[in-house]
Amino acid sequence: MLSIEGVSHAYGAVQALKTIDLHVAPGEVVCLLGPSGCGKSTLLRLAAGLEPLQQGQVKLAGQVVADARGSLPPERRRVGMVFQDFALFPHLTVSQNIAFGLTDLSKADQQDRARQWGERIGMAEFLDAFPHTLSGGQQQRVALARALAPGPRLVLMDEPFSGLDVTLRDRLRDTTLALLKETGVATVLVTHDPDEAMRMADRIVLMRSGQVEQAGAPLDLYDRPVSAFAAAFFGSVTQIDAQARAGIVSNDLGRFDAPIMAGPVTLIIRQEAFHRALDGGVMAVVTQARSLGREQLLGLRIGALDLTARWGEGRLPTVGDRIPVVVDRHRVHLFPKET
Numbered sequence: 001m002l003s004i005e006g007v008s009h010a011y012g013a014v015q016a017l018k019t020i021d022l023h024v025a026p027g028e029v030v031c032l033l034g035p036s037g038c039g040k041s042t043l044l045r046l047a048a049g050l051e052p053l054q055q056g057q058v059k060l061a062g063q064v065v066a067d068a069r070g071s072l073p074p075e076r077r078r079v080g081m082v083f084q085d086f087a088l089f090p091h092l093t094v095s096q097n098i099a100f101g102l103t104d105l106s107k108a109d110q111q112d113r114a115r116q117w118g119e120r121i122g123m124a125e126f127l128d129a130f131p132h133t134l135s136g137g138q139q140q141r142v143a144l145a146r147a148l149a150p151g152p153r154l155v156l157m158d159e160p161f162s163g164l165d166v167t168l169r170d171r172l173r174d175t176t177l178a179l180l181k182e183t184g185v186a187t188v189l190v191t192h193d194p195d196e197a198m199r200m201a202d203r204i205v206l207m208r209s210g211q212v213e214q215a216g217a218p219l220d221l222y223d224r225p226v227s228a229f230a231a232a233f234f235g236s237v238t239q240i241d242a243q244a245r246a247g248i249v250s251n252d253l254g255r256f257d258a259p260i261m262a263g264p265v266t267l268i269i270r271q272e273a274f275h276r277a278l279d280g281g282v283m284a285v286v287t288q289a290r291s292l293g294r295e296q297l298l299g300l301r302i303g304a305l306d307l308t309a310r311w312g313e314g315r316l317p318t319v320g321d322r323i324p325v326v327v328d329r330h331r332v333h334l335f336p337k338e339t
């Protein structure tokens with residue numbers, strides 16, 4: 001449904017995107033994930049036609065909508081948009097906001113469609129309300145209905161949940177995902193929050209400095225990261241430098257196959273890599289112990305290594321305790337050290 005091919009973009013001397021490809025299938029939810037400034041919003045704006053394309057091409061349903069020769073304006077792309085700040089029209093009611101893009105329908109049909117969407121988003125009794133009288137979550141639901149009501153081919157969402165508090169955010173994510181899947185629209189959602197991407201995406205495109213670092217199913221990225229950056233982006237980790245010798249890294253955690261025969265490597269160790277050992281294991285000294293309610297957050301010293309562990313097992317240890325632990329090797333990732 002959306003194909004972005006060989007797109008580069010610069011703002012003066014700042015190279016925001018470097019030869020990016022992105023493909024989104026009908027019904028697919030793709031999350032653009034990455035730290036601030038990696039180029040997510042720029043890519044979204046180019047897909048929408050809000051930014052003039054400098055290099056490469058953008059296709060919608062196989063039709064070129066932007067290339068070096070010119071560009072179809074945003075309103076003719078049949079693309080819905082949802083932004084962080086809701087961007088509802090303040091002088092229009094909920095119903096009028098939802099009906100805004102339905103210009104090819106009669107007034108009566110517009111009202112009908114707006115009412116149907118009002119019901120779908122649980123806002124039936126607010127159709128005559130003005131945006132400023134609604135909560136943030138309600139406004140964002142209206143923005144979603146306004147984007148989906150005209151039956152777009154593609155929906156572009158830029159950090160749509162980041163202005164909302166945590167409980168509301170969770171609920172709205174579920175409502176939004178259900179609506180996107182029901183309508184079968186192709187979606188690109190920009191977020192800097194890895195949990196949100198894991199929760200919403202069929203596919204995650206992890207970006208770094210204007211390039212795609214890794215793309216794939218959420219669990220692929222989590223379980224098989226291609227770089228220390230990709231591994232560390234999902235959740236808190238301990239990062240340790242080590243030396244590979246004869247294809248092996250050997251340290252106080254054990255022996256690991258190295259990604260190179262010899263030279264400096266980085267170990268990324270997820271917090272959930274550690275478990276209490278029932279027998280065997282390595283001895284760890286507890287350097288920090290916090291209960292987070294359901295889980296415990298522990299500082300562990302194993303030999304000369306300081307590590308962070310998170311588990312839900314047994315009573316909370318005391319600082320200074322010595323406990324045997326096992327290390328889950330699937331939660332330890334090794335990469336050649338980046339220079």
Ligand SMILES: Nc1ncnc2c1ncn2[C@@H]1O[C@H](COP(=O)(O)OP(=O)(O)OP(=O)(O)O)[C@@H](O)[C@H]1O
Nearest residue numbers: 011014016034035036037038039040041042043192
């Ligand atoms: N209008 C602009 N003028 C100049 N530089 C810009 C402009 N918009 C973005 N940039 C720069 O381009 C790069 C990519 O910005 P972009 O907003 O696409 O990143 P992002 O990943 O969406 O970041 P954020 O999550 O902070 O919005 C950044 O270095 C940013 O400072």
